[in-house]
Amino acid sequence: MPVAIAIAAAPNLRHFKKLGAIINTREKKFNTRLSSSLGAVPREKKDMVATASSSSGDSGAYTTIKEIVRFEREIKKSKFIAIAGPVSNEQSAFSFLSQVRDPRATHNCWAYQVGDQYRSNDDGEPSGTAGKPIHSAIVSSGIDRVMVVVIRHFGGIKLGTGGLVRAYGGVASECLKSAQTCVVKSKVPMGVEVPFDLLGVLYHQLQSFQVEDIKQDYDSGKDGITMVTFKVDFDCVEKLEDAIKSNCSRDLVFYKR
Secondary structure (H helix, E strand, O other): OOOOOOOOOOOHHHHHHHHHHHHHHHHHHHHHHHHHHHHOOOOOOOOOOOOOOOOOOOOOOEEEEEOEEEEEEEOEEEEEEEEEEEOHHHHHHHHHHHOOOOOOOOEEEEEEEOOOEEEEEEEOOOOOOHHHHHHHHHHHHOOOOEEEEEEEOOOOOOOHHHHHHHHHHHHHHHEEEEEEEEEEEEEEEEEEEHHHHHHHHHHHHHHHOEEEEEEEEEOOOOEEEEEEEEEEHHHHHHHHHHHHHHOOOOEEEEEEE
């Protein structure tokens, strides 16, 4: 942030060094305050088993399921129970798994997808015959941030490799088809420096666009100016900026992350 400082005539080199230190210190303080207001950017996890080629995650809107759903089917005397639930990250996925898995069952196979990250597990079934087809069912459904656990109670008849793939993938697919879905729009953190006398106008526009997590910081470093931060739907960023500028009739400073 540029800082205007009056300099006496015929300044020497020591004076310029001192001036540069003052400017750097003030810029660091301002950037720290802004980062704190807008929130830290989370680091991407690196310990995932696999990464998809594209993401339906944080950059826009995604479709997920509203609530936990269950589907059961008997195949050659084996009972398959598919349970799907919304998850937000790896931690919530494993929490969901611990809640629904059946320790009495022969197998508890699963897969989940969160943005461009996914994992799957065969839980003792032949490699690639359970977790992978469950994940394929998730991908085919177009649903994101979801986990499907398929519980199998063995009935005494072996299904073979192809039979297992069809069984696990099939019940997972039917489970997801029966789920109610919803579209979730990603939020963009924003901030704006605004004079105190325009706070009422600003808040009216923020309410009109149904923004979330509104916070106000009076320590902006500028007299009569406050920093207001918030989160808005990714597809409303430019519209909100235009509305605020139009109604405030001032040159305002916006920040986005």
